[in-house]
Amino acid sequence: MSERFSGGPHDTPRVLVPEKLAAPGIELLRKDFEVDVKLDLTPGELLEAIGHYDGLIIRSATQVTAEVIERAGRLRVIGRAGIGVDNIDIEAATKRGILVANAPESNTVAAAEHTLGLMLAVARYIPVADATLKNGEWNRSAYKGVEVQGKTLGLIGLGHVGAIVARGALGMGMRVLAFDPYVSEDRMVEMGVERAEEPDVVFEGADFVSLHVPRTPQTVGMVNAEALKKMKRTAYLINVARGGIVDEDALYEALESREIAGAALDVFEKEPTTDSPIFSLPNVVVTPHLGASTAEAQDRAGITAAEQVATALRGGVPVHAINAPVPSGEGAEFVSQFSELCETLGRLLYQLTDRPGSVLKVEYYGEVARFDTRLLDVSAQKGLLAPMVNEPLNFVNTPALARARGLRVETTKVAESADYTSLVVLRLASEAGDMVVSGTLIGPKMQPRLIHAVGFDFDIPPERYMLFIRNRDVPGMIGKAGQTLGEHGINIGNMAVGRGEPGSRAAMAVTVDEPVTEPVLKALLSIEGFTDARAVKLY
Numbered sequence: 001m002s003e004r005f006s007g008g009p010h011d012t013p014r015v016l017v018p019e020k021l022a023a024p025g026i027e028l029l030r031k032d033f034e035v036d037v038k039l040d041l042t043p044g045e046l047l048e049a050i051g052h053y054d055g056l057i058i059r060s061a062t063q064v065t066a067e068v069i070e071r072a073g074r075l076r077v078i079g080r081a082g083i084g085v086d087n088i089d090i091e092a093a094t095k096r097g098i099l100v101a102n103a104p105e106s107n108t109v110a111a112a113e114h115t116l117g118l119m120l121a122v123a124r125y126i127p128v129a130d131a132t133l134k135n136g137e138w139n140r141s142a143y144k145g146v147e148v149q150g151k152t153l154g155l156i157g158l159g160h161v162g163a164i165v166a167r168g169a170l171g172m173g174m175r176v177l178a179f180d181p182y183v184s185e186d187r188m189v190e191m192g193v194e195r196a197e198e199p200d201v202v203f204e205g206a207d208f209v210s211l212h213v214p215r216t217p218q219t220v221g222m223v224n225a226e227a228l229k230k231m232k233r234t235a236y237l238i239n240v241a242r243g244g245i246v247d248e249d250a251l252y253e254a255l256e257s258r259e260i261a262g263a264a265l266d267v268f269e270k271e272p273t274t275d276s277p278i279f280s281l282p283n284v285v286v287t288p289h290l291g292a293s294t295a296e297a298q299d300r301a302g303i304t305a306a307e308q309v310a311t312a313l314r315g316g317v318p319v320h321a322i323n324a325p326v327p328s329g330e331g332a333e334f335v336s337q338f339s340e341l342c343e344t345l346g347r348l349l350y351q352l353t354d355r356p357g358s359v360l361k362v363e364y365y366g367e368v369a370r371f372d373t374r375l376l377d378v379s380a381q382k383g384l385l386a387p388m389v390n391e392p393l394n395f396v397n398t399p400a401l402a403r404a405r406g407l408r409v410e411t412t413k414v415a416e417s418a419d420y421t422s423l424v425v426l427r428l429a430s431e432a433g434d435m436v437v438s439g440t441l442i443g444p445k446m447q448p449r450l451i452h453a454v455g456f457d458f459d460i461p462p463e464r465y466m467l468f469i470r471n472r473d474v475p476g477m478i479g480k481a482g483q484t485l486g487e488h489g490i491n492i493g494n495m496a497v498g499r500g501e502p503g504s505r506a507a508m509a510v511t512v513d514e515p516v517t518e519p520v521l522k523a524l525l526s527i528e529g530f531t532d533a534r535a536v537k538l539y
């Protein structure tokens with residue numbers, strides 16, 4: 001191992017950037033991390049290098065395969081300085097707890113403008129006319145094109161890019177028809193777009209078909225020979241989405257036999273490529289994956305990807321994480337504040353429950369129940385699971401590891417809360433019945449409070465080391481507990497008492513400065529009136 005890479009995992013985190021990333025992104029990362037820009041690594045070199053890095057930032061040219069992930073012993077985050085993540089094995093990353101985050105809106109305008117540019121270029125023979133003129137040919141009659149005004153643009157996929165393309169096309173007087181089963185009729189009407197229920201309606205009815213779907217198992221090969229046959233003989237195909245969505249052999253056939261009028265392509269099945277048979281056809285305009293290549297888009301993508309990676313390396317969940325629950329929209333910040341409390345409650349619940357069952361019930365009451373609480377479900381699972389598993393848990397791998405252990409999570413939300421503005425209750429079935437803990441955040445600083453445990457209500461700030469004692473409700477018990485702990489050199493920080501009916505049962509929740517060991521618990525339980533004593537470590 002070289003001197004350069006000899007550091008241990010506690011050194012300054014290292015980020016590998018194997019593709020061209022905008023300078024502001026690199027500068028941002030260099031403030032806190034070591035950044036190695038190593039352009040054009042071969043797949044073999046990437047495999048060799050990846051084990052030394054905590055973060056990786058890529059664009060579309062780097063294939064982050066399961067093998068790369070396998071070798072990425074200390075990798076914590078993959079940042080995609082762009083939109084498409086089809087070059088990352090997200091499943092493999094998730095299993096290993098590696099966060100994947102992209103820069104979703106960074107280059108949508110660039111991609112949409114490139115699409116519109118390609119549409120006009122292919123409709124008016126602009127590239128070939130340019131090339132021939134520069135080559136000494138003034139040939140006006142060979143390049144009579146078609147207008148786009150009054151024609152139908154058919155979109156497959158009406159997400160961020162598709163919507164901007166639609167706006168531009170409507171501005172040029174086109175009719176826009178779109179197939180996207182995940183966009184409602186109302187939304188399409190609002191955009192001035194007609195909704196196609198089937199992709200065939202687009203293939204059959206459009207003069208220009210433009211693709212704006214991600215590359216997924218459902219979209220690969222979507223534009224095959226059959227689809228191309230459905231297109232008008234006068235129609236053009238535009239692909240600024242991804243290679244592989246179009247079957248390139250079938251497209252070659254369709255173009256050569258003039259089944260369609262032409263095509264404009266920015267992306268290809270295999271990239272980089274310079275020798276595709278399609279390149280030899282006259283009715284084709286091609287660019288080498290330039291959809292995102294504008295100064296503005298690259299700055300945005302570079303900065304966003306760098307911010308995402310920096311957040312993850314500092315232990316946070318970046319807002320554009322693809323494989324972790326990220327609260328978004330209204331209440332996102334409010335909900336995030338409960339994450340640590342839920343994890344603490346999960347840890348407490350595990351340590352108080354003997355032979356726990358397989359269903360964790362998470363109940364939200366009051367204000368917190370009004371928002372998206374999926375992050376908190378995972379926080380609670382993370383706390384519960386942490387003492388059971390050897391691997392480090394994070395927001396990425398926790399749900400998968402919980403499932404693998406047969407743990408099921410059931411969530412309930414009640415918008416009213418009787419005593420607290422917000423309350424989180426965790427319940428775990430066990431042989432001895434349901435074990436319940438609850439907590440809240442109070443005050444302007446949203447400080448955590450433990451509200452219920454071991455069958456009693458308390459009000460105590462949770463601490464790293466705590467002791468829960470159940471006892472008979474008779475005089476002198478608090479003093480005896482304090483004296484026993486004192487005799488063993490254990491300092492009490494805080495104590496709260498929970499009572500049942502006076503004279504029946506009571507409990508104490510005690511925070512202590514050091515761990516309470518087994519002999520101390522034995523000493524407590526040897527005292528008349530103490531029925532149960534449990535020590536827990538909460539973080």
Ligand SMILES: NC(=O)C1=CN([C@@H]2O[C@H](COP(=O)(O)OP(=O)(O)OC[C@H]3O[C@@H](n4cnc5c(N)ncnc54)[C@H](O)[C@@H]3O)[C@@H](O)[C@H]2O)C=CC1
Pocket residue numbers: 083084085104107108111156157158159160161162179180181182183212213214215218219240241242266267289290291292293
């Ligand atoms: N050539 C380039 O440089 C660039 C290419 N892209 C590509 O464009 C794609 C789209 O980007 P955005 O619009 O930002 O993504 P987006 O996620 O906002 O939109 C994708 C849309 O496709 C729809 N969709 C998904 N599966 C579908 C299916 N089977 N049939 C019909 N519709 C389906 C979704 O409902 C969504 O509305 C990216 O995934 C990326 O691959 C994006 C930026 C630059």
Ligand SMILES: O=C(O)C(=O)COP(=O)(O)O
Pocket residue numbers: 059060061081082083084085107289291292293
């Ligand atoms: O953002 C995307 O999906 C793109 O296709 C852009 O790719 P690039 O970052 O330019 O390699």
